Amino acid sequence: xxxxxxxxxxxxxxxxxxxxxxxxxxxxxxxxxxxxxxxxxxxxxxxxxxxxxxxxxxxxxxxxxxxxxxxxxxxxxxxxxxxxxxxxxxxxxxxxxxxxxxxxxxxxxxxxxxxxxxxxxxxxxxxxxxxxxxxxxxxxxxxxxxxxxxxxxxxxxxxxxxxxxxxxxxxxxxxxxxxxxxxxxxxxxxxxxxxxxxxxxxxxxxxxxxxxxxxxxxxxxxxxxxxxxxxxxxxxxxxxxxxxxxxxxxxxxxxxxxxxxxxxxxxxxxxxxxxxxxxxxxxxxxxxxxxxxxxxxxxxxxxxxxxxxxxxxxxxxxxxxxxxxxxxxxxxxxxxxxxxxxxxxxxxxxxxxxxxxxxxxxxxxxxxxxxxxxxxxxxxxxxxxxxxxxxxxxxxxxxxxxxxxxxxxxxxxxxxxxxxxxxxxxxxxxxxxxxxxxxxxxxxxxxxxxxxxxxxxxxxxxxxxxxxxxxxxxxxxxxxxxxxxxxxxxxxxxxxxxxxxxxxxxxxxxxxxxxxxxxxxxxxxxxxxxxxxxxxxxxxxxxxxxxxxxxxxxxxxxxxxxxxxxxxxxxxxxxxxxxxxxxxxxxxxxxxxxxxxxxxxxxxxxxxx
Numbered sequence: 001x002x003x004x005x006x007x008x009x010x011x012x013x014x015x016x017x018x019x020x021x022x023x024x025x026x027x028x029x030x031x032x033x034x035x036x037x038x039x040x041x042x043x044x045x046x047x048x049x050x051x052x053x054x055x056x057x058x059x060x061x062x063x064x065x066x067x068x069x070x071x072x073x074x075x076x077x078x079x080x081x082x083x084x085x086x087x088x089x090x091x092x093x094x095x096x097x098x099x100x101x102x103x104x105x106x107x108x109x110x111x112x113x114x115x116x117x118x119x120x121x122x123x124x125x126x127x128x129x130x131x132x133x134x135x136x137x138x139x140x141x142x143x144x145x146x147x148x149x150x151x152x153x154x155x156x157x158x159x160x161x162x163x164x165x166x167x168x169x170x171x172x173x174x175x176x177x178x179x180x181x182x183x184x185x186x187x188x189x190x191x192x193x194x195x196x197x198x199x200x201x202x203x204x205x206x207x208x209x210x211x212x213x214x215x216x217x218x219x220x221x222x223x224x225x226x227x228x229x230x231x232x233x234x235x236x237x238x239x240x241x242x243x244x245x246x247x248x249x250x251x252x253x254x255x256x257x258x259x260x261x262x263x264x265x266x267x268x269x270x271x272x273x274x275x276x277x278x279x280x281x282x283x284x285x286x287x288x289x290x291x292x293x294x295x296x297x298x299x300x301x302x303x304x305x306x307x308x309x310x311x312x313x314x315x316x317x318x319x320x321x322x323x324x325x326x327x328x329x330x331x332x333x334x335x336x337x338x339x340x341x342x343x344x345x346x347x348x349x350x351x352x353x354x355x356x357x358x359x360x361x362x363x364x365x366x367x368x369x370x371x372x373x374x375x376x377x378x379x380x381x382x383x384x385x386x387x388x389x390x391x392x393x394x395x396x397x398x399x400x401x402x403x404x405x406x407x408x409x410x411x412x413x414x415x416x417x418x419x420x421x422x423x424x425x426x427x428x429x430x431x432x433x434x435x436x437x438x439x440x441x442x443x444x445x446x447x448x449x450x451x452x453x454x455x456x457x458x459x460x461x462x463x464x465x466x467x468x469x470x471x472x473x474x475x476x477x478x479x480x481x482x483x484x485x486x487x488x489x490x491x492x493x494x495x496x497x498x499x500x501x502x503x504x505x506x507x508x509x510x511x512x513x514x515x516x517x518x519x520x521x522x523x524x525x526x527x528x529x530x531x532x533x534x535x536x537x538x539x540x541x542x543x544x545x546x547x548x549x550x551x552x553x554x555x556x557x558x559x560x561x562x563x564x565x566x567x568x569x570x571x572x573x574x575x576x577x578x579x580x581x582x583x584x585x586x587x588x589x590x591x592x593x594x595x596x597x598x599x600x601x602x603x604x605x606x607x608x609x
Contacts, residue, residue, distance in 0.1 A: 021315075028312035047275060047297045048264040050220055055279035055288050058216040058226065065123055065215055066187065066283040069205050070167045072117045073189045076129065076203055079116070082109055086131050086191060086200035102134045109138040117205065123215065125184065126206040128177060132199055141206075143178040151177070151202065160188040160202060169283050171230025175206055183209045185230070185284070213238035223296040227251060231285035246270050251289055258289070266294070333360045337367065344371055385566055389444070430464075433457040444567075445593075448515055448522070449481040455490045455513070462498055470498060470509045477516040483594045485524065486567060492560050493526040493586050496541075501530035501584055517592055524588040532580035542574060557586075564590060 076082045085105045090098045113127045118140045126141035130151045139145055151157055154176070160168045170186040184206040191200045213236055216226060225247055227237040233255055237244045246269050258265055258278035265276040272293050279288045337360070340353040352368045434457045452474065459472045494511065502509045514525040533541075541557050561574040568590050578584040 024315055028315055032309065032312045043298065044264060047292070048262070048277065051264070051275065051277040051290050051292060052262060052279065054220065054226075055277055055290050058228075058288050059279055059281060061215045062228070062284075062288075063282050065121075065207075065212075066169065068121055069124070069187045069207075070189075072120055072124075073167055073187055073203055073205055075112075075116050076191050076201075077194070079112060082112060083193075083200070085109060086133070087193060088133065090133060099135075102136050105131075106134070106136050106138045110140060113138060114140045123207045123211050124205055125208045125211055126175070126178075128204040128206070129201060130204070131201040133201075139177075141178065143175075143180060143182060145177050146179050149177045151204075156188065157202075161190050161199060163190055164197075165190055165192045170204075171232055171284055171286070172209060172234035172236060185209065185212050185236075209236045210238065212236060221292045221296045223293050225291040227289040227291070228281070229255060229286040229289070233286075247291060255287065255289065258287070333357075333364075337364060341367070350375070389563065389566065430457040430460045434461065444486060445484040446487050447481060448476065448483050448485055451485055451487070451490055452476050452481075452513075452515070455494060458491055458494065462494075466498070469507065470511055473510065473512040475512065475514045475516075480515050480517050480522060480592075483517070483522050483592050485522065485590065486560075486563055489560055489563075489588065490524065490526065492557050493588075496557055496586075497526060497528040497530070497584065501528040503531055506530065518589075520592050522590050522592045524590075525585060527583060527585040529583050532582055532584050533576065533578040534580060538576045538578060541576065560588075564588065 076086070085108065088101075088105065090101060093101060109129060113129060117127050118124050126143065127139060128141075128151070129138040131137065137151070156168070156170050156173075167187055167189045170188055172183055172185055175182045175184045175186075186204050186206050188202060188204045190202050192198065193200055213228075216228075225237065225239060225244060227235050227244075227247070229235050229251070233252060235248055235251055237248055250267065250269055254267075255278070258276055261279065263277075265278075267274055267276055269291075272295065275292045275294055275297055277290045279290075281287060337353050352371065353364050434454060456474070459470075463470055463472075490513065494513070497511050501511075510529050512525075512527045514523075514527070516523055542561055543558070557574065564572050564574065572590055575587045575589070576584065577587070
């Protein structure tokens with residue numbers, strides 16, 4: 001069946017509306033029959049997913065708590081003063097001095113425990129540090145300690161002591177170090193001397209069961225009960241005893257039977273049926289038990305189900321006569337247009353999309369026109385940039401008539417030879433080489449060997465100007481010499497290092513130039529051991545065009561960076577790595593391109609001399 005042309009020319013809005021209604025109708029009808037057949041299984045699966053999702057969030061909170069507490073228990077190892085106190089030997093002191101010294105040391109440790117452990121986590125209720133060589137212990141607790149307490153009497157003491165400094169989680173237990181009935185969960189760790197392996201003491205971090213229960217929020221179900229057990233199946237249930245007595249007794253005796261992860265169990269407690277989901281804990285070797293009354297769980301689902309059925313029936317009556325092919329007339333043109341857009345987005349500006357019907361026809365025509373315009377503008381801008389760059393290079397080379405300079409320099413060199421000024425003669429020779437390189441051709445690229453030859457002459461001139469203050473180290477890989485680089489790529493980097501890399505009182509200044517191949521790329525590095533640059537200064541250098549008046553060719557680092565991006569693409573750029581007071585390293589990474597050696601051109605230059 002073919003659709004009439006009139007339908008194809010319909011406005012896009014009507015097509016989208018028709019197709020949208022059809023999709024809703026199909027989806028809702030399918031959902032309706034699916035819910036009729038499998039609604040009980042779907043509801044149960046949804047409830048199970050919700051409950052277990054809540055369990056995993058609680059498990060994550062508990063894991064994060066123990067991770068942070070275990071990390072905090074390492075603090076004594078990180079504090080040199082505490083470790084020195086724990087190593088102290090009081091046996092040779094008289095009783096008075098011994099007591100005074102131990103009390104003073106305890107008073108030194110206690111504030112550190114508060115500042116670096118107790119203060120760092122809201123769930124910490126007490127910290128106890130028991131030195132092995134003292135008669136006293138340091139603590140920070142919201143409940144007063146017991147003067148008669150001996151940690152050695154605890155059942156878990158030997159286990160922690162022989163643990164060689166590993167953290168040990170003590171499940172729900174009574175904290176005997178205080179003067180009241182107080183149930184806590186603790187993380188304990190023995191403190192060992194890293195050098196001798198000697199036992200120096202023990203640190204114990206407490207969290208009350210009431211505070212521990214704050215790690216999890218209430219469930220999505222208002223009447224749910226959440227309980228957490230340790231490895232001894234001791235339960236933490238943050239609800240009134242009279243409400244959870246039967247649940248607590250049931251979990252204490254039958255909790256181990258809920259051992260299949262992801263399974264939703266049912267049981268009858270307190271006059272109603274409950275869903276039970278159990279999740280194992282990483283720490284404590286215990287479980288999270290999530291109990292939800294079935295009536296509470298089904299209440300919101302039943303409302304949603306009724307509402308969904310009503311909506312499906314209403315929409316089904318409205319959309320029963322709509323055709324499936326309506327959606328295809330919408331999606332196919334849009335998909336083809338989107339496919340073309342993606343190809344254009346990836347950089348292929350030569351593509352044109354086909355013309356469709358109706359408003360899609362206008363859209364495709366506008367898109368084709370836009371692509372053509374962008375392609376033309378891109379080509380125009382690229383040509384303008386190339387022409388601009390070429391003109392800049394020509395302008396730089398044409399600043400001074402080279403023949404006039406050569407003749408003048410030869411006259412000065414002849415006078416310096418007559419007067420025996422050999423150093424001046426040498427510098428004039430180097431300057432002549434530099435000027436020849438600047439004016440010998442208008443090519444934008446030269447070989448590495450020619451660029452290095454130019455920079456050597458430039459370096460000699462710099463050292464003459466600055467009285468041999470700088471030490472230059474050139475490390476040029478032989479295999480890299482034929483490869484092409486942009487002209488004047490090294491000189492701005494060397495000049496920048498000389499002018500800005502060192503303080504005026506730096507006598508021994510070293511600048512290293514390293515050029516080598518790395519796979520299919522050429523690396524040029526200029527490193528100085530000067531005062532370094534801040535991150536703000538590096539950003540300013542690479543983003544701001546500043547042309548130094550003292551520069552030989554007035555091409556700055558910013559200019560070089562822009563030339564590299566223009567020539568090789570945006571992914572190639574100057575990278576500056578610096579540490580203030582130590583060094584600055586400027587790295588240029590460009591594709592390794594070789595047009596062959598330029599011996600002929602060098603020979604021509606030599607003949608002209």
